[in-house]
Amino acid sequence: MTSGVVMSIEKNDRQLPGLETQIRNKVDRQYVALFNSVTGAIHAALHGQQIGFGSKAVFPRVSQREQKFLTWLGVGIEESTSIPRTYGMASIAWQDAGTTLDAAVAAVSHDKVQVLDFTELGFGPCAAIATNDEQIWKRAERLKIFGAFDLRTMWSQAESEPEIQPTIQFNYRLSPLVAACVRQAIQGNQ
Amino acid sequence: MMQTDFPALPLPWPTDDMAQQELAHLGGNPVIGHGFRKTLFPVITKEDVLQMQISILRNHSNSEAQFTEDYRNYVGAKYAIATASGTSALHLALVGAGVTPGDEVIVPCFTFIATAQAIVAAKGIPVFVDIDPVNYCIDVAAVEAAITPRTRAVMPVHVHGLPANMPALRQLCTKHGLLLVEDASHAHSAAIDGTICGALGDAAGQSLMADKNFPVGGEGGIAFFADEAKYKRARAFLEETGIDYSMSGIVAAFGISQLKRLPYYDAIRQRNAAYLTAELAKTGLFTGPEVPATYVHAYNMYRIALHPAAVGLDDLPIHAVKGAVQELLVAEGVPAREWQNKPIPGHLPFQNRQGFGQGYPFTLSQRDFSEYSLDRFPNALKMLASTLTLCRELRSPVETERIQSYALAFHKVAARPDAIRKLATENTYPLPYERDGRLG
Ligand SMILES: Cc1ncc(COP(=O)(O)O)c(C=O)c1O
Numbered sequence: 001m002t003s004g005v006v007m008s009i010e011k012n013d014r015q016l017p018g019l020e021t022q023i024r025n026k027v028d029r030q031y032v033a034l035f036n037s038v039t040g041a042i043h044a045a046l047h048g049q050q051i052g053f054g055s056k057a058v059f060p061r062v063s064q065r066e067q068k069f070l071t072w073l074g075v076g077i078e079e080s081t082s083i084p085r086t087y088g089m090a091s092i093a094w095q096d097a098g099t100t101l102d103a104a105v106a107a108v109s110h111d112k113v114q115v116l117d118f119t120e121l122g123f124g125p126c127a128a129i130a131t132n133d134e135q136i137w138k139r140a141e142r143l144k145i146f147g148a149f150d151l152r153t154m155w156s157q158a159e160s161e162p163e164i165q166p167t168i169q170f171n172y173r174l175s176p177l178v179a180a181c182v183r184q185a186i187q188g189n190q
Numbered sequence: 191m192m193q194t195d196f197p198a199l200p201l202p203w204p205t206d207d208m209a210q211q212e213l214a215h216l217g218g219n220p221v222i223g224h225g226f227r228k229t230l231f232p233v234i235t236k237e238d239v240l241q242m243q244i245s246i247l248r249n250h251s252n253s254e255a256q257f258t259e260d261y262r263n264y265v266g267a268k269y270a271i272a273t274a275s276g277t278s279a280l281h282l283a284l285v286g287a288g289v290t291p292g293d294e295v296i297v298p299c300f301t302f303i304a305t306a307q308a309i310v311a312a313k314g315i316p317v318f319v320d321i322d323p324v325n326y327c328i329d330v331a332a333v334e335a336a337i338t339p340r341t342r343a344v345m346p347v348h349v350h351g352l353p354a355n356m357p358a359l360r361q362l363c364t365k366h367g368l369l370l371v372e373d374a375s376h377a378h379s380a381a382i383d384g385t386i387c388g389a390l391g392d393a394a395g396q397s398l399m400a401d402k403n404f405p406v407g408g409e410g411g412i413a414f415f416a417d418e419a420k421y422k423r424a425r426a427f428l429e430e431t432g433i434d435y436s437m438s439g440i441v442a443a444f445g446i447s448q449l450k451r452l453p454y455y456d457a458i459r460q461r462n463a464a465y466l467t468a469e470l471a472k473t474g475l476f477t478g479p480e481v482p483a484t485y486v487h488a489y490n491m492y493r494i495a496l497h498p499a500a501v502g503l504d505d506l507p508i509h510a511v512k513g514a515v516q517e518l519l520v521a522e523g524v525p526a527r528e529w530q531n532k533p534i535p536g537h538l539p540f541q542n543r544q545g546f547g548q549g550y551p552f553t554l555s556q557r558d559f560s561e562y563s564l565d566r567f568p569n570a571l572k573m574l575a576s577t578l579t580l581c582r583e584l585r586s587p588v589e590t591e592r593i594q595s596y597a598l599a600f601h602k603v604a605a606r607p608d609a610i611r612k613l614a615t616e617n618t619y620p621l622p623y624e625r626d627g628r629l630g
Contacts, residue, residue: 036274036409037434052547068432074546122250124438125274145277145304150629167544169307171275171399175408178438181246 015176019183020128026186027105027114029130031137033148034179038089038117039069040144040172041127045087045113047143048129048136051075052167057086087113087129093120094185101186112136123181126174138164144172201226204594209601213609214521221599222523222592229592231585232405232448232455241447242407242440250439257442258412260449267389267414269421272437272445276375276397279411280308282435283393284343286415286424287369289314292554293342295371298328299533300570301347303629305373306534308395309345313551317341318535320567324480326493327354329569334362340555343369348377348387350579351403351488352479356382356390369393374414378404379456380488387488388414393424398445403459403490403585404452407444410437456488458586462593463489466584469597473604474500475515491529492580493573494600501607506614509575513619514610515603516578522599529579529630531622533570535562538627564623574622 020032035041051057053074060081062070066089070077088111090104097103099120108114113136118126131137141147142164149164201222212218245253254272262270273279289295291313297306299318309316319332328346344363346354356370363370372394374380377387388394391414398410415421428435467478477495481487498504498511519526534540540562543552552559564571583596603610 037436039432039434053545053550054548065432068430072431072433074550119434122246123440124250125434125436126438145307146629165542165544166539167542168310168546169303169539170311171277171304171409171411173275173409175410175438175441177242177407177440177444181440 013176015179015183016174019179022183022186023116023128023130026101027116027130029114030132031134032128032130033137033140034174035127035129035144035172036174036178037125037172038115038119038127040170041115041117041129042066042069042087042089043073043170044140044143044172045115045129046070046073046075048113048131048133048140049086050139051086058083059085085111087111087115089115089117091117091120095120118182121182121185123185124175124178126178126182135164142166143169145169146171146173196230197228198225201589201591201595203591204598206598209598209605211602213518213602213606214523215518215613216609220521220523221595221602224523227523227525229582229585229588231582231587232400233451233587235447237447237450238444241443245439245443248439253439253442253446254437257406257437257445257449260446261412262414264449264452265386265388265414267394268417269415271413271421271424272442273411273413273435274437275409276395276399276411277304277308277311278435279397279413280305280373280395281311282413282424282427283371283395283415284308284312284314284345285427286413286420287343287371287393288420288423289342289369289371291551292340294338294340294555294557295343295345296328296333296336296341297345298347298349299535299567300326300530300573301349301373301534302375302530303534303537303539304375304397305345305347306540310539310545310551313554314342315340315551315555315557316535316540317557318533318562318567320569321349321573322355323569323573325352325355325482326350326573327352328359330355330358330362333359337366337368341366341368343371345371345373347373347375348380348488350479350491350493351376351378351380352481353377353380353382353387353390353485360390371395375402376490377488378402378490379452379486381486383484388412389416392416393420401582403455403488404445405448407438407441410441410445455586458588459489459584462584462588463487463492465593466492466597470494470600473600475604476600489584492584493529494526494578494580496576496578501604501610503607503611503614506611509621510614510617510619511610512576512578513617514613517613518603518606518609519578519599522602524596524599525580525583526578527581528574528622528628529581530628531574531625532627533564533567533623535567536564536623536627571623
């Protein structure tokens with residue numbers, strides 16, 4: 001074991017990028033961002049699409065938990081089956097054929113933004129978002145204090161991309177230790 | 191192949207004559223050679239691995255509960271909730287204490303940005319005040335001057351591990367009916383009169399991420415509450431919002447085994463800090479932190495003040511002296527750094543004040559946000575221009591030969607005002623806070 005395994009903001013950490021790559025290959029989307037909870041990932045899926053306080057998200061239906069969380073964010077919910085949903089969400093648990101990563105990926109394969117929840121694997125809260133839209137991914141990373149952006153620059157504030165300025169930020173960073181366990185679990189089931 | 195951070199060779203034994211040799215910047219040998227500059231932390235032993243296996247075999251919530259109880263006991267706080275990060279712990283501490291949307295929370299302008307972002311997360315309004323020039327923590331008189339009818343809480347940060355002036359802040363909060371919420375993220379085992387930080391306020395948040403004195407498995411935090419009502423309010427908030435801030439069981443397992451090692455880590459830091467402070471006092475140019483009697487400094491970071499007059503350099507701008515000294519120290523293998531170069535109100539999220547979107551919660555406030563301007567914080571600006579910080583350099587298991595080498599490097603640089611002057615006048619060093627704000 002190395003200190004790189006337990007230090008998420010260390011340049012030599014390989015666990016977080018490793019898990020991102022694994023998910024990216026599986027979901028066939030260009031961009032993946034990791035989060036330390038499913039609510040963090042949901043927040044990022046919204047924030048990435050510039051849906052924040054005072055704006056609306058669209059779903060055919062939402063869970064009670066999402067309802068509560070979106071209400072706290074100040075995001076309204078429009079129930080519609082005719083408009084594509086804001087994001088698709090699926091949980092990975094390995095309990096049966098319906099909860100494998102493959103099943104989860106299939107369930108959200110048509111969504112522009114996918115939220116994948118790995119919490120049920122049992123290593124602790126862990127989730128990811130996947131998308132082909134670079135701007136969504138950038139904004140999602142920017143929601144994390146010391147996300148990919150901040151790490152690259154140690155947060156240089158001279159923004160070349162003013163549209164993704166940091167606004168509110170949370171520590172949604174995933175522990176590399178949890179990432180390492182999830183990696184093993186996913187590998188074992190491919 | 192398994193990656194390792196373990197050093198290939200130990201640091202060569204330092205000798206006093208190293209301080210008289212030519213500066214590394216001018217072509218001499220560095221005190222600490224390349225390849226010997228890394229410090230390892232935390233110490234990971236079989237207990238950590240076994241505890242983690244136990245955690246995987248057991249129900250996760252057991253590890254989380256055990257960790258929370260072990261550490262709450264250690265700190266001496268009444269109630270605790272383990273979290274995924276320090277930022278989320280601070281958020282819960284504020285909400286539990288009773289901060290509601292639109293409430294003003296008085297906070298030092300000098301801290302990590304997460305302190306202030308946690309206030310925004312609680313939908314409060316950060317009211318930034320200047321720091322005390324000696325302990326670098328929130329200035330008590332400035333707090334009193336900033337109190338308005340909308341003030342709900344005061345949020346001191348025990349900067350670098352030195353407790354803020356809690357007795358005076360407590361008195362002030364009692365007088366004005368305000369909540370006192372600690373950011374104890376740098377202050378593991380730090381204490382005033384035997385009471386450990388985290389147990390001093392009405393509530394507290396603390397980071398347990400891997401760079402802190404007490405690291406759990408990578409990322410984590412803990413919120414403390416002084417009474418049951420506050421604890422229950424925080425729990426109810428999690429229920430009401432559906433937010434998952436919980437700490438992973440694996441991460442908690444690492445915390446259970448590491449907690450047993452914390453007194454050892456603390457003793458090493460205290461020993462290293464005492465040695466370095468005594469050595470710096472002999473250099474003239476440098477001094478270490480001043481720690482009041484009855485206070486315990488945790489030394490998560492160690493901030494060094496420069497005194498150019500002591501070596502005849504007071505005709506130069508102090509930030510240029512600092513810039514030159516930093517270059518010379520880094521060349522000797524001492525990673526002296528700034529750790530923050532700009533007061534937090536100058537950072538982008540507080541300049542654009544977008545918050546959750548459409549300016550919320552800042553829009554709840556009638557305040558004139560032109561107050562988020564740097565010139566209102568002269569003590570912080572002066573500190574940023576005239577000090578340097580060691581971040582990971584005192585921690586266990588920093589060996590005797592390493593802390594001695596650091597001290598030698600400070601002696602070596604302090605003995606060369608000629609070289610400092612040359613660099614300081616030939617190079618241009620912008621004021622730290624005129625550069626882009628950096629997180630760390
Ligand atoms: C003073 C201070 N407050 C809050 C935090 C936030 O903690 P975390 O990174 O665990 O969210 C940190 C460190 O990262 C810190 O240094």
